[in-house]
Amino acid sequence: MERIVFRLKKRSSQCRYPVIEAARTSDYGWNVTGYQSLEGFQKKELPDWSNSPLPDRQVLSCPMTKTR
Numbered sequence: 001m002e003r004i005v006f007r008l009k010k011r012s013s014q015c016r017y018p019v020i021e022a023a024r025t026s027d028y029g030w031n032v033t034g035y036q037s038l039e040g041f042q043k044k045e046l047p048d049w050s051n052s053p054l055p056d057r058q059v060l061s062c063p064m065t066k067t068r
Contacts, residue, residue, distance in 0.1 A: 001023055001024060001025075002023070002024040003021060003022060003023035003024065004021070004022050005019065005020070005021045005022075005041065006019070006020045006021075006022075007019050007038060008020065015034075016034070016036075017034025017035055017036065017059075017060060018035075018036075018037065018038075019034070019035040019036075019037065019038055019040065019041045020032065020033070020034050020035075021033045021034075021035070021041065025063070028065055028066045029063065029064070029065050029066070030063070030064045030065075030066070031061060031062070031063050031064070032061070032062045032063075032064055033059055033060065033061045033062075034059060034060040034061075035059050036055075036056050036057065036058060036059070037056065040056070040057060040059065044059070
């Protein structure tokens with residue numbers, strides 16, 4: 001699977017996620033996920049971390065499809 005991860009050093013007030021991961025899911029599909037911190041990205045696979053109700057562990061995931 002192809003993926004790229006960005007750590008934004010400066011972000012606008014409209015972007016609340018400083019770490020962004022884009023992962024290819026198919027020939028036309030991508031999943032983009034925003035993390036509250038680099039630590040959140042690094043620990044995303046840990047059982048106590050994923051699906052946690054704590055605000056600093058919340059992520060935003062958005063599927064995207066290439067149309068052209």
